[in-house]
Amino acid sequence: MLETRHLTANYGQFRALFGVDITVAAGECLAIIGANGAGKTTLMRSITGVIGNEPRMVLHRGEPIGGLSSAEIVKRGIAMVPEGRRLFPSLTVEENLLVGGQARKVPGPWSLNAVYDLFPILRERRKNPATTLSGGQQQMVAIGRALMSNPELLLCDEISLGLAPVVIRDIYAALPRIREGGAAIVVVEQDIGKALAVADRVYCMMEGRVTLVAKAAEVTRDEIHSAYFGVAA
Amino acid sequence: MKSIPPILEWRHDKGTEAPSFARAALSWPERGGAAMIWLDTLVQGALLGGLYALFAAGLSLVFGIMRLVNLAHGDLIILAAYLVLMGVTLLGLSPWIAALVAMPVMFALGWLLQAAVLNRVLGKDILPPLLVTFGLSVALQNGLLELFSADSRRIPAGALEGASLDLGLVTVGIMPLMTFASAIVTIIALNGLFYHTALGRAFRATSDDAVTAGLMGIEPKRIFAVATGIAMVVVTLAALYLGMRANFDPSIGPARLIYAFEAVIIGGLGSLWGTLAGGIIIGVAQTFGAALNPEWQILAGHIAFLTVMLLKPRGLFPRAVD
Numbered sequence: 001m002l003e004t005r006h007l008t009a010n011y012g013q014f015r016a017l018f019g020v021d022i023t024v025a026a027g028e029c030l031a032i033i034g035a036n037g038a039g040k041t042t043l044m045r046s047i048t049g050v051i052g053n054e055p056r057m058v059l060h061r062g063e064p065i066g067g068l069s070s071a072e073i074v075k076r077g078i079a080m081v082p083e084g085r086r087l088f089p090s091l092t093v094e095e096n097l098l099v100g101g102q103a104r105k106v107p108g109p110w111s112l113n114a115v116y117d118l119f120p121i122l123r124e125r126r127k128n129p130a131t132t133l134s135g136g137q138q139q140m141v142a143i144g145r146a147l148m149s150n151p152e153l154l155l156c157d158e159i160s161l162g163l164a165p166v167v168i169r170d171i172y173a174a175l176p177r178i179r180e181g182g183a184a185i186v187v188v189e190q191d192i193g194k195a196l197a198v199a200d201r202v203y204c205m206m207e208g209r210v211t212l213v214a215k216a217a218e219v220t221r222d223e224i225h226s227a228y229f230g231v232a233a
Numbered sequence: 234m235k236s237i238p239p240i241l242e243w244r245h246d247k248g249t250e251a252p253s254f255a256r257a258a259l260s261w262p263e264r265g266g267a268a269m270i271w272l273d274t275l276v277q278g279a280l281l282g283g284l285y286a287l288f289a290a291g292l293s294l295v296f297g298i299m300r301l302v303n304l305a306h307g308d309l310i311i312l313a314a315y316l317v318l319m320g321v322t323l324l325g326l327s328p329w330i331a332a333l334v335a336m337p338v339m340f341a342l343g344w345l346l347q348a349a350v351l352n353r354v355l356g357k358d359i360l361p362p363l364l365v366t367f368g369l370s371v372a373l374q375n376g377l378l379e380l381f382s383a384d385s386r387r388i389p390a391g392a393l394e395g396a397s398l399d400l401g402l403v404t405v406g407i408m409p410l411m412t413f414a415s416a417i418v419t420i421i422a423l424n425g426l427f428y429h430t431a432l433g434r435a436f437r438a439t440s441d442d443a444v445t446a447g448l449m450g451i452e453p454k455r456i457f458a459v460a461t462g463i464a465m466v467v468v469t470l471a472a473l474y475l476g477m478r479a480n481f482d483p484s485i486g487p488a489r490l491i492y493a494f495e496a497v498i499i500g501g502l503g504s505l506w507g508t509l510a511g512g513i514i515i516g517v518a519q520t521f522g523a524a525l526n527p528e529w530q531i532l533a534g535h536i537a538f539l540t541v542m543l544l545k546p547r548g549l550f551p552r553a554v555d
Contacts, residue, residue: 048448070447080448088441091434099438102431103450149450 001026001184002047002078002153003059007066009039009046016042018208024153029175029185031199031216033192035228038205040188041083044157048080049073075104079151083158083188085142087130094126096141101148108150109181115144118174136167143174153184160191172198192224206230273403274524275517280405282496282516283413284478286509287471288489289496290419291464297503298440298460299355304366307490308373309465313339313472314481315381318388328388332473336466343465347458355457370486377483388476412474416512419467420505426463427505436460440503495538501548510549514541 002024009017017039024030034040045051046066047058053066060076068076079100087096097115116123119140125133130141139159146154156175160168168191175198179185189195196202196216204212204227212219212227292306303309313335320331350369354361396407427433435456439446443453475481475489492515499514500507515534522533541549 050444050448069452070444071450071452074448074450082445082448086442086445088438088445090437090441095434095437098431099434099446099449099451102435145449 001061004043004047005057005059007043007046007053007057009042009051009053011042016208017046020205020208020210022203022210024184024186026152027179027182027184028201029179029187029199031195031202032186032188032205033190033195033202033224033228034205035190037207039208040205041157042208043205044080044083044155044186044188047073047155048078071103074149074151077104077106077149077152078155079146079149079153080155081139081142081146081157081159083161085135085138087138087141087145089129089131091130092127093122093130093133093141096130097122097144097148100145101150104149104151106150110147110150112148115147118147118177119144134167136163136170139163139167139171140174143171143178147178147181147183151183153186154178155186155188157188158190159187160189160194168194192228204228269402270524271521274520276403276405277409278517278520279513280409280413280516281520282509282513283409283416284471284474284512285492285496285515286416286512287412287419287467287474288493289500289508289512290416290423290505291467291471292490292493293497293500293503293505293508294423294464294467295461296497298436299457300359300440301351301355301362301457302359302366302494303351303464304363304490305369305373305486306366306468306493307488308370308377308486309339309343310468310472310475310489311377311481311483311486312373313465313469314388314476315377315386317469317473317476318386321388328390328473328477331388332469335472336469339465339469340462343468344458344462347461348454351461352454352457370490374483374486381483383482383484385480385482386476387480388473390477394477408474408478412478415470415474416509419470420509423463423467423505432459492534495534499538499541499548501551504548504550507548507550511541514538 004020004022006019006021007017008015008019020039020043022030022043032040032043042051046053049068049070049072055064055067058064058066060078065073065076088099091099094112097112116126121137122140122144125137130138133141143156143159159171163171172194175185175187187195187198196219199216202212202214202216202219203210204224206227211230212223214223288307288310292303295301295303316335316338317328317331320326320334321328324331326334350365351362354365390408393408397404398407398410427436435446435451438449439451439453439456446453495515496508496511499511500509514537518537519530519534523530
């Protein structure tokens with residue numbers, strides 16, 4: 001469904017990605033792991049059009065989308081939960097959710113009520129300014145906001161960052177239910193255990209390159225250690 | 234025999250609003266003396282503030298959404314006033330119909346201006362949009378001068394021009410009253426658009442974080458173009474009242490920009506009701522200044538602005554998040 005081909009990305013003179021190839025199949029859950037600065041977020045930003053690319057570096061259902069704007073990519077069914085949540089502070093919880101669904105109106109499992117069923121606390125807080133919620137609740141809003149467009153592919157960038165373990169558990173508990181809705185999921189994580197627990201396949205990145213591709217159930221600790229740090233365990 | 238109050242020395246200078254407190258002053262001895270004059274001055278000043286709020290609402294809208302200070306805003310008001318005047322003089326339309334015709338034209342002009350010019354210069358550096366809109370201001374003034382000459386014009390409003398309403402304690406002109414009512418209706422409508430429509434949500438989301446708004450499927454540049462188009466519709470309404478209440482010529486745009494800018498800053502950036510409050514403060518300060526000495530009208534407005542800035546640097550009603 002989604003494919004990157006020799007994807008490169010630059011921040012000015014600095015090259016952050018060096019020919020990254022990944023594929024995501026429909027309904028699949030993929031984990032992308034790697035240390036800080038490995039290029040995971042840059043990869044997400046490149047796929048979603050925040051960083052411009054050559055059109056054929058990113059393909060969606062075989063069509064080049066690398067040169068499209070973020071808004072056009074969302075309309076094709078690729079939604080992102082950005083790192084740091086980035087909720088709209090002047091909007092309430094409900095308005096944040098509604099904004100997520102107003103550009104792409106397609107039939108699907110996700111609606112305001114479905115998101116509230118997934119995260120019941122948001123129904124209680126729906127009239128509150130979004131950024132007054134706790135970190136975990138804000139992350140729920142960010143996930144719900146992305147789901148409101150009924151995406152085919154949900155990109156989750158560091159959704160556990162800065163959250164308490166008990167909150168992370170609740171957030172990750174929602175991912176299987178999201179998959180049941182039919183969406184493929186890409187989870188970008190530094191928490192290897194969490195990522196492997198939900199993923200079908202895992203990509204490990206280091207210094208802008210993919211260093212490991214494996215099935216999550218089969219990958220060994222040593223393989224991950226070697227791909228993550230660049231040295232054998 | 235009491236001396237004649239200084240406000241009677243007021244003359245209708247080019248480009249300034251006609252203070253109807255002069256009419257009230259003529260009858261002040263039999264109406265209760267100086268207190269009545271000051272009450273009348275206060276009311277007339279507040280009503281004048283409605284016009285300034287109309288000048289400022291479009292500026293506030295554009296600044297609130299895209300952090301763009303449009304230095305050509307005043308000149309765009311004058312351009313719209315000439316458009317309405319052309320509708321009246323060339324097509325024989327009433328000023329109200331002429332304004333209705335001019336509104337979509339100005340919307341399209343605003344949309345094009347944003348899409349073709351201003352979107353290209355918006356970014357982290359605030360200088361390019363300032364330079365571009367300053368250049369646009371100069372170009373508009375000179376273009377209007379070529380087309381319409383430096384002669385002062387006025388949009389004929391017929392019987393409404395001198396019509397007034399006696400409220401007992403004070404007498405108010407129908408036109409200032411309509412201007413003020415229009416300002417309130419405009420602000421209610423803009424707030425309704427902002428807080429109760431999908432477009433308004435997109436405006437606020439884009440204002441908060443344009444990159445993330447893009448990740449939600451919102452095209453920030455398209456949103457900016459629509460916002461500038463709507464601002465130009467408000468500008469046309471402001472131009473209609475400006476043109477019916479006072480003389481205008483191609484050179485008076487920058488002064489309207491300053492009044493508008495002061496009203497926006499006093500109110501607090503991004504707050505439309507704050508903008509109305511800012512307009513009223515400037516209007517009241519100007520009429521009180523003029524009541525004390527006709528030469529102080531404009532200066533008093535600026536002093537009020539500086540005083541508010543000293544006491545409340547973020548304005549009276551700043552947004553919680555800037």
